[in-house]
Amino acid sequence: MKQTVKVPWKAYILNAVCAVLIFVALSGMISAEVIDKYIQGIIMLVFINIILAVSLNLTTGFLGQIALGHAGFMSIGAYSSAILTKFIKDLPEGSFLQSLPPQLIFGVALLFGGLLAAVFGLLVGIPALRLKGDYLAIITLGFGEIIRVVMENLEITGGAQGLRSIPGYSTKYFGMCYWITILSVVFMYMLVRSRHGRAIMAIREDDIASEAVGIPNTYYKVAAFSIAAFFAGVAGGIYAHYLRILGAKTFNFTRSIEIIVIVVLGGMGSITGSIVAAIVLTVLPEALRSFSDYRMLAYSVALIIVMIFKPSGLFGRYEFSLANIIAKIFGKKTGSKKEAVEGGVK
Amino acid sequence: MENNPVLRAEHLGIVFGGLKAVSDFDISIGENELVGLIGPNGAGKTTIFNLLTGVYQPTEGVIYLNGKSMAHKKPHQMVKEGIARTFQNIRLFKELTVLDNVKVAFNQGMKYSLLKAVFRTPSYWKEEAEIDRKARELLAVFKMEDMADSLAENLPYGQQRKLEIARALATNPKILLLDEPAAGMNPTETAELMETISTIRKNFNISILLIEHDMSLVMSICERIIVIDYGQIIAKGTPQQIAKNEKVIGAYLGA
Ligand SMILES: Nc1ncnc2c1ncn2[C@@H]1O[C@H](COP(=O)(O)OP(=O)(O)OP(=O)(O)O)[C@@H](O)[C@H]1O
Ligand SMILES: [Mg+2]
Numbered sequence: 001m002k003q004t005v006k007v008p009w010k011a012y013i014l015n016a017v018c019a020v021l022i023f024v025a026l027s028g029m030i031s032a033e034v035i036d037k038y039i040q041g042i043i044m045l046v047f048i049n050i051i052l053a054v055s056l057n058l059t060t061g062f063l064g065q066i067a068l069g070h071a072g073f074m075s076i077g078a079y080s081s082a083i084l085t086k087f088i089k090d091l092p093e094g095s096f097l098q099s100l101p102p103q104l105i106f107g108v109a110l111l112f113g114g115l116l117a118a119v120f121g122l123l124v125g126i127p128a129l130r131l132k133g134d135y136l137a138i139i140t141l142g143f144g145e146i147i148r149v150v151m152e153n154l155e156i157t158g159g160a161q162g163l164r165s166i167p168g169y170s171t172k173y174f175g176m177c178y179w180i181t182i183l184s185v186v187f188m189y190m191l192v193r194s195r196h197g198r199a200i201m202a203i204r205e206d207d208i209a210s211e212a213v214g215i216p217n218t219y220y221k222v223a224a225f226s227i228a229a230f231f232a233g234v235a236g237g238i239y240a241h242y243l244r245i246l247g248a249k250t251f252n253f254t255r256s257i258e259i260i261v262i263v264v265l266g267g268m269g270s271i272t273g274s275i276v277a278a279i280v281l282t283v284l285p286e287a288l289r290s291f292s293d294y295r296m297l298a299y300s301v302a303l304i305i306v307m308i309f310k311p312s313g314l315f316g317r318y319e320f321s322l323a324n325i326i327a328k329i330f331g332k333k334t335g336s337k338k339e340a341v342e343g344g345v346k
Numbered sequence: 347m348e349n350n351p352v353l354r355a356e357h358l359g360i361v362f363g364g365l366k367a368v369s370d371f372d373i374s375i376g377e378n379e380l381v382g383l384i385g386p387n388g389a390g391k392t393t394i395f396n397l398l399t400g401v402y403q404p405t406e407g408v409i410y411l412n413g414k415s416m417a418h419k420k421p422h423q424m425v426k427e428g429i430a431r432t433f434q435n436i437r438l439f440k441e442l443t444v445l446d447n448v449k450v451a452f453n454q455g456m457k458y459s460l461l462k463a464v465f466r467t468p469s470y471w472k473e474e475a476e477i478d479r480k481a482r483e484l485l486a487v488f489k490m491e492d493m494a495d496s497l498a499e500n501l502p503y504g505q506q507r508k509l510e511i512a513r514a515l516a517t518n519p520k521i522l523l524l525d526e527p528a529a530g531m532n533p534t535e536t537a538e539l540m541e542t543i544s545t546i547r548k549n550f551n552i553s554i555l556l557i558e559h560d561m562s563l564v565m566s567i568c569e570r571i572i573v574i575d576y577g578q579i580i581a582k583g584t585p586q587q588i589a590k591n592e593k594v595i596g597a598y599l600g601a
Contacts, residue, residue, distance in 0.1 A: 005475040007466070187464050194463030194470065195449070195456050195477075198442070202450040205439035212399060212437075214425035214454035214517050223460075317441070 011323035018322060019182050027175060037171075044170055044242050046282045047181040048235045053262040053274040054188050055231030060260065061268035061317075062192055063224045064204030065129065066137040069144025070232050070259045075251035076120050076147060077113030077233025078240035079157045082166040084109040085241065089167050103176060106169040110180065110237040117233025120147065121226030129221045141253060148251050162247030163240075170242035177238050184231050189271055191227070200224050201269075265306055266313050273315025351376055352412060352521045352553045353429065358397055359406035359577075367393045368577040371407070373555075375521060380547060380554045382568035382585075384561075386597055390577040391557045392434055395523050398555075399431050400424040412520065426454060428520035432510040432527060434557075440499035444490060444509055447498050448481040451516035481516065487549070488512050488542065504535040508542065515546060521553040522546075528560050536560060540567055565589065573597070 026043070029035040035043070052070060059067045088097045088105055097105075124143045131139055151157050158164065170177050191197055199220050202210040211217050240246055258281075266277030281299075288298050306314060351374040358371040368390045375381050385391055396402045398409060400421040409416040411427040419427075439447050456477060458469045485491045488508045493501060498509060507527055514522055524543070528536045540563060547554055558564045564571060565585040573581040573588060575597040581588055588594055 005471070005478045007471060190464045190466060191460065194460075195453050195458070195473075196460055196463055198446055198450050199453050201442060201446075202439045205441060206437045208401065209433070209437035209439065210450065211421040212401075212425065212431055212433075213451035213513060214422045215450065216420075216422045 008323070011321065014322050014326065023175065023178055026178065030174065040171065040174065041242070042283060042286050044174070044177060044238070046279050047177050048239050048242070049259070049262060049278040049282050050181050050275050051184045051231050051235040051238070052259045053266065053278045054185055054271055055228040055235070056259050057263050057266075057268065057271060057274045058188060058192070058200070058224050059228045060263050061270070061274075062197065062204060063200050063221060064268075065221065065225075066133065066260075067140040067225065067228070068137050068253070068256050068260065069124070069140035069142075069147070070228070071251040071253060071255035072144030072147035073117040073121060073229040073232035074236035074239065074255070075151050075246075076117040076229075077110070077236030078246055078251070079113075079151050079163065079236075080116045080233075081109035081113030081237035082163055082240040082246060083156060084112055085167050085169065086163070086165070102167070102169060103173055106167075106173060106176065106241065109241075110234050113237035113240075114230040114233040117236070118226040118230035121229025122222060125222045125225035125229075129218065129225060141256070144256055145253055148253075151251075152248050158246070160248060162245055162250075164245050166240055166244045166246070168241060168244050170238050180234065180238065184234065185271060185275065188231075192271065196220070196223075204269075261303065264313055265303060267315035267317060268313060269317040270313065270315035270319055272320035273313055273318070276320075277314060350413075351410070352379075353398065353555070354410040354413075355398065355407060357407040358394070358404050358409065360393060360397060360402055361405050366577055368397065368574075369406070370578060371397075371574070372579070373398075373572065375553050375555060377520075378547065378551055378553055379570070380543075380556065380568050382564040382571040383555055383557045383574070384559075384564055384571060385574040385580075389574045391574065392525055393577070394574070395431060395525055395555075395557065398523060399429055422454075425517050425519075428518070429523065430514035430517045430519035430521075431523040432507070432514055432525055434525040434529065436506050436510055438498040438506055438510060438513070441497055443495050444485065444498055444501065445478075445481055445494040447509060447513050448484055448516050449477055451513045452477045452480065454517060484512050484516055487546070504531050504539075507531065507539070511542070511546070515550060515552075519552055521555065523555045523557075525557045526559060527556070528558060528563055536563060543567065 026035070030040060052074065056067070056070050059065050085105055091098050124140070128136060128139045128143065153159060192200070199210065199215045202213070202215055203217050203220060207217055243250070262277045262281050263274055265281065266273030266275070284302070285299055288294070291298065353373065353375045355371065355373050359369040360367050371394060383391055383394065393402070397404050400416065400419050400423070403418065411424065411429055414427060416424055416427065439450060442450070456473050458467070458473050462470050482491055482494060485494055488511070490505060490508060490512065493505065498506065501509060511524065511527065527543070528539055531539060543554065544567065546552070556564065556568060568585060571583065571585055571588045572579060573591070573594050580593045580597060581591045583591070
C-alpha cells in the first residue's frame with residue numbers, strides 16, 4: 001500500500017522481463033507440443049479466472065462491497081463479443097470486415113463485450129450501490145441472474161439452444177489472451193496504487209470519513225463497479241471464444257460464487273493473491289480429476305482449512321513483489337524499507 | 347455578527363422520528379475565530395456537526411459557507427467549500443498507513459485522471475511526489491512524521507486523535523469542526539492538544555468550532571461559547587459570561 005514517489009524502473013523492468021519469459025516459455029512449449037490441447041485449455045481457464053478474480057477484487061477487496069453478480073457481467077461480454085465475431089464470420093465471402101486480421105476482430109469484439117458489460121455495470125451499480133453488505137450481495141446476485149436469464153432467452157443470443165460455432169479465437173490467439181491477462185492485472189495494480197485507489201480503499205475503511213475528507217463515494221463506487229464489470233466482460237469474451245458454444249447454465253450463479261471463492265482465498269485486497277488463488281483453484285480440481293469422486297470434497301476441505309487458519313486469505317492484503325524477493329535473496333535491503341528511508345529524508 | 351462569516355447557519359433544525367434533536371439553531375463564525383459548542387450529553391452537539399457538514403440534511407434552515415448556500419450539498423461537496431471535521435468516535439482509515447490517511451484527504455486537490463494513473467504519466471509522478479511531500483510536512487506539524495508508515499489502527503489513542511485532525515487539515519479547510527478532540531486523553535495529552543489547536547489556528551489561518559466536555563479547556567481557549575440543551579441554544583457569550591449564566595449552571599447541574 002506504500003506509494004513510491006520515484007519511478008521504480010527496476011521493478012518495472014524485472015516484471016516486464018518475467019512476463020516476456022513466461023510468454024516465450026508457454027509459446028515454446030505449445031509449439032513443441034509439450035503442452036497439449038488439454039493443458040492449454042486449463043491455462044486458458046487460468047487466464048480467464050485471473051481476469052475475473054482480479055477485477056472482482058477491486059469491488060470486493062479494495063472497495064469492500066460484496067458483489068455477487070460477476071458471472072452476469074461475464075455473460076454480457078461473452079454473448080456480445082461472440083455475436084459480433086459470428087456476425088463478421090457469417091458475412092458474405094470477401095466483404096471488407098472479413099478481410100480484416102482476425103486478431104483485430106477478436107480484440108475489438110473483446111473491447112465491445114467489455115464496454116457493454118461496463119455500461120450494464122453502471123446501470124446496475126447506480127441503484128444497487130446505495131445498499132450495503134448483505135443487501136448489496138443479494139441484489140447483485142439477483143441482477144446477475146436476471147441478466148443471465150434475459151441473455152438465454154433473447155433471439156439474438158440463440159435462445160435456449162445457445163450460441164453455436166463461435167470462432168475459436170482464444171485458442172488460436174493464445175498469446176493475445178496471455179497479454180490481455182497481463183494488461184488487466186497491470187491496469188488494476190496501477191489503479192489501486194494511485195489517488196483513485198486510495199479513495200476506493202478509504203471508502204472500504206470508513207465511508208463516512210471518506211466523504212468527510214472530500215471523496216465522492218458514489219462516483220468511486222460506481223466507477224469501481226463498472227471497471228470490474230468491464231474486465232468481467234472481457235474475460236467472458238475470451239471464455240466464449242474458447243468454449244465456442246454458449247448455452248444455458250454457462251454463467252449461472254455458481255460461476256459467480258467460484259470467482260468470489262478465488263478472491264476470498266487469495267486475500268481480499270491482494271492482486272497477487274488473486275492471481276495465485278486463480279491458478280491454484282483452476283489447476284487443483286483438474287489435477288485431482290483422477291480421484292474424481294473425492295475431487296470436490298478435497299477442494300472444499302482445502303478451502304475450509306485455509307479459511308480456518310488464515311481467514312484473511314492466503315495473502316491477506318500483502319502483495320508479492322518480485323523486486324523485493326530478489327533484493328532479499330541478494331541480501332540487499334528490501335524494496336519497501338528502502339522506499340521508506342528515501343521518503344523519510346524528504 | 348461578523349462582516350464576513352466563514353460559516354453561517356440560520357434556524358437550523360432536524361427531526362428524528364418526531365423528536366426535535368436540534369431546533370432553531372443559529373451560528374455565525376468569522377475568520378480565524380475559535381468558538382466553543384458545549385452542552386450536556388445528548389444535547390445535540392454532534393447532530394449539529396452532522397448538519398453543518400452535510401451528513402444530515404436539515405429539515406429546517408440553511409447553511410452558508412463563505413456566503414454560499416449549502417442546501418442539498420453532499421458532505422464531499424461541502425468539503426470543497428472549506429469545511430472539515432473530526433469525529434467523536436475516531437474514524438480513521440484503520441488499515442491504511444498514517445501517510446495514506448492524510449493523502450486520501452488531499453485527493454480533492456489532485457488532478458490526474460484514472461487513465462493517467464494507469465499509464466503512469468509524468469503528471470502522475472509529479473503530483474504523487476508533491477502530495478507525498480505535503481503529507482509528510484503536515485504530519486511533521488503534529489510530530490508524527492516517524493509514524494508515516496505504520497497502520498493508523500496501530501497508533502496510540504492520542505496519536506489517532508491527532509492524525510484525524512491532520513487528515514482534516516489536508517482538505518485545506520477554512521473552518522475546522524472538532525468533536526471532543528480531548529476525549530479520553532490524559533491531562534498532559536490534553537495540554538499538548540490545546541497547544542496544537544492554537545498553533546494550527548494561527549499557522550493555517552482557520553476558524554475552529556470546538557465541542558468539548560473539558561470545561562477548563564473550553565473556557566481557556568475559546569473566544570465565544572454557545573451552549574445548547576435539548577437541541578436549543580440556551581446561552582451565548584464570552585467564557586466569563588457563560589460561567590456566570592444561570593441557565594447554563596442549571597443545565598449542567600441537571601436542574
Ligand atoms: N441518526 C439519529 N437518529 C435518531 N436519533 C438521533 C440520531 N442522531 C442523534 N440522535 C438523537 O439526538 C440527540 C442528540 O444526540 P447528539 O449525539 O447530537 O448529542 P451530543 O450533544 O453530541 O451528546 P454527547 O455529549 O453524548 O456526544 C440524542 O437524543 C440522540 O439520541
Ligand atoms: Mg456528541
